[in-house]
Amino acid sequence: MQGNSIGFWILAALCVLAAVQVVANRNPVRSALALVGVMCCLSVFYFAQGAEFVGAVQLIVYAGAIMVLFLFVIMLLNLGAPTPMMDRVGLSKPVALLASSALLGCLAFAGALKMAPGRAVKAPLPGTVQEIGYALFDPGRPWLFAFELTSVLLLVGVVGAVVLAQRRSD
Template sequence: MFGQILFITMALVIVVTSIGVVAVRNPVRSALNLVANFFALAVLYLFLYAQFVAAVQIIVYAGAIMVLFLFTIMLLNLGSPSELSERGDLKRPVTWGLALLFVIVLAGGIFVRLGEAQPTADDLGTVQMVGKFLFTDWVYPFELTSILLLIAIVGAIVMAKRRL
């Protein structure tokens, strides 16, 4: 019962904030909506036995990525909403409608086809468990990710530096 109430609260937060990211004009407020969204998601991750992923979600997304977004918004001084006025044309209502249709179709599909949650070990999402699989079965993807991050670092520096 308590779990359901918590889920519904978090789901409401996610729904409202994901609409907010898109509908709000001010980019700083969009970013704040997204932060709230990630928080609620982290709570849901706990429900799905993913403690480690929930902590990483907050550290990486809320603690680093969104701070980077805010930093860029402030650096380019895009805070004033009038800067990039969104033109009201036919595209907007059509897109909203299509998005709604997408959700309805998917929801229908999900309700028709889906099975139940399987029983699982209590320590499924702990660092020990995730780490064990990350460094055995998934070691090549993991190492590839590190190369990707290295490339990203080099790319970001090349991009941001005026003169190398």
């Protein structure tokens, strides 16, 4: 107990320090790296709370998200190296078509078989992927709707980024 709380306070101090660096540092790359530090501290908190899955996801997703952030900055500043590359890849359209129709097929198949998410047969172990899955996708619980809502939110975010980044059409 005592050791736990000492660990918590040390980590909390580190976390806040890194968070301050995110805002205070003048170098954008350094503040982004400080943000990675914050995320790492948070994931340790999750591990300490016994939520191993959330902790791992925190690491993986945020490391990924940070990379996306970098890419967005490059895109918004119009450093624009990727554009000619995109044009040369003629395969992208058929691949996109194939992938999206495969997804549509899967969804239609699931819909036809009425593979609706059911309730947990037995109580899953706490902190595991299974437990989170049942909590998130059980239609009887409030989280499914909120989870689906975030997809609309992400769509709006993408549309907004494109709107702000693109040049005037005419």
